[in-house]
Amino acid sequence: MNNTISVNKNKLETSLFLMRLTIFIVMLVWTLDKFTNPDHAVRIMDGFYNISLSSNTVIMIIGILEMLIIIAFMAGLWKKYTYGFVLILHGLSTFSSWKQYINMDLLFYAAWPMLAACAALYMLRDHDVKYTLGK
Numbered sequence: 646m647n648n649t650i651s652v653n654k655n656k657l658e659t660s661l662f663l664m665r666l667t668i669f670i671v672m673l674v675w676t677l678d679k680f681t682n683p684d685h686a687v688r689i690m691d692g693f694y695n696i697s698l699s700s701n702t703v704i705m706i707i708g709i710l711e712m713l714i715i716i717a718f719m720a721g722l723w724k725k726y727t728y729g730f731v732l733i734l735h736g737l738s739t740f741s742s743w744k745q746y747i748n749m750d751l752l753f754y755a756a757w758p759m760l761a762a763c764a765a766l767y768m769l770r771d772h773d774v775k776y777t778l779g780k
Contacts, residue, residue, distance in 0.1 A: 661773035664762045669719040671759060672731060676715060679708030693741040721777025724770040732763040 679686045683701035690696045690704070698704060711734075718727040739760045745753035766773060 657769075657772055658775040661766060661769055662775040664766045665719065665721070665773060668731060668735075668759065668763060668766065669715060672711075672715045672718070672734075676708055676711045679704050679711070683708075694737070721773060724773070728763075728767045728770050732760075732767045735760055735763050 683704045686704045686708075687698050687701065690698055714727055714730050717723055718731050735756070739756040742753050742756065
């Protein structure tokens, strides 16, 4: 039995591009928060990840590194690593919010479909070729 599914190539490429674009937008807002409101980012690191940072400089350095990686992600560069980074980062964010799920904070449940989109994009990264600079 043939397990190959016939998919319109243009629809697949467009869908993957839209997933990459919208994931990038979310990651961009999270990254920009590190620059525009570093105190908030420090509280997030402490409250959700149990990482105490005494300096906003560390948050800025993290923000710069994160920005470079998500720009490479949006450009479709080094997909195995940049898509993997985004998947891991969002996975950590999703699972570290477990208290919000117990408290039925509905806003946090939006993280789950995005996590699934990150995983799908990672698994289908070789087919994500629309508007990319990478292979």
